[in-house]
Amino acid sequence: MAWLIKCSDSKCLKKETWAANIVDLINDHRDENGWFVCSCGRKGYVEKSFPLQERGEVWEPFLKGIITLGDEGDTYQPFVFKVSSKRNTYPDALWFSYYKDLRAHGGTLKLGYGPGGPPVLHKDTVLLLIKQLIKLDIIDKVKIKELLIKSTLPVEQRLKIAKFIMPKVIYVLKKVTTRETTSSFRSPPYE
Numbered sequence: 024m025a026w027l028i029k030c031s032d033s034k035c036l037k038k039e040t041w042a043a044n045i046v047d048l049i050n051d052h053r054d055e056n057g058w059f060v061c062s063c064g065r066k067g068y069v070e071k072s073f074p075l076q077e078r079g080e081v082w083e084p085f086l087k088g089i090i091t092l093g094d095e096g097d098t099y100q101p102f103v104f105k106v107s108s109k110r111n112t113y114p115d116a117l118w119f120s121y122y123k124d125l126r127a128h129g130g131t132l133k134l135g136y137g138p139g140g141p142p143v144l145h146k147d148t149v150l151l152l153i154k155q156l157i158k159l160d161i162i163d164k165v166k167i168k169e170l171l172i173k174s175t176l177p178v179e180q181r182l183k184i185a186k187f188i189m190p191k192v193i194y195v196l197k198k199v200t201t202r203e204t205t206s207s208f209r210s211p212p213y214e
């Protein structure tokens with residue numbers, strides 16, 4: 024299946040860039056942060072439309088990029104699409120998906136995709152899932168804490184995530200982050 028990337032800049036002369044298949048889309052049409060790019064170098068998006076079971080209703084997501092989750096060389100490659108509900112809004116949902124590439128072994132390139140396939144989760148639902156996984160001890164909260172502390176996200180964003188997942192981490196984060204920044208740090212309301 025080929026993928027059409029439309030340029031986010033309406034004045035772009037290239038306007039449209041095609042990726043031959045999901046592997047091509049992932050390997051050759053994303054920037055270092057996983058956003059889709061037009062051949063002019065600016066960000067782009069893939070516009071999709073799916074009829075739903077509910078009569079007359081359609082789902083029209085704007086796919087802005089892909090976060091890969093697989094290990095290099097594996098035939099099974101899970102990934103998530105960063106999904107926006109509108110053309111010009113920042114992604115607010117994640118669409119879990121995968122491809123399986125057996126072309127080198129005489130097989131085909133199979134994409135697990137489309138309604139009826141894996142779920143689309145709102146970003147808040149992903150956080151709720153993480154919260155549950157921590158509670159059930161399936162994900163180790165120490166590892167989450169380490170991720171947040173080592174993250175390059177802006178301080179306020181890290182505090183926001185930490186507050187939602189586990190308030191106790193905030194104290195640790197504050198120690199680390201106040202050392203890092205002084206100008207952008209504002210007292211959070213939950214102090």
Ligand SMILES: [Zn+2]
Pocket residue numbers: 030031032035036037038061062063064065
């Ligand atoms: Zn362009």
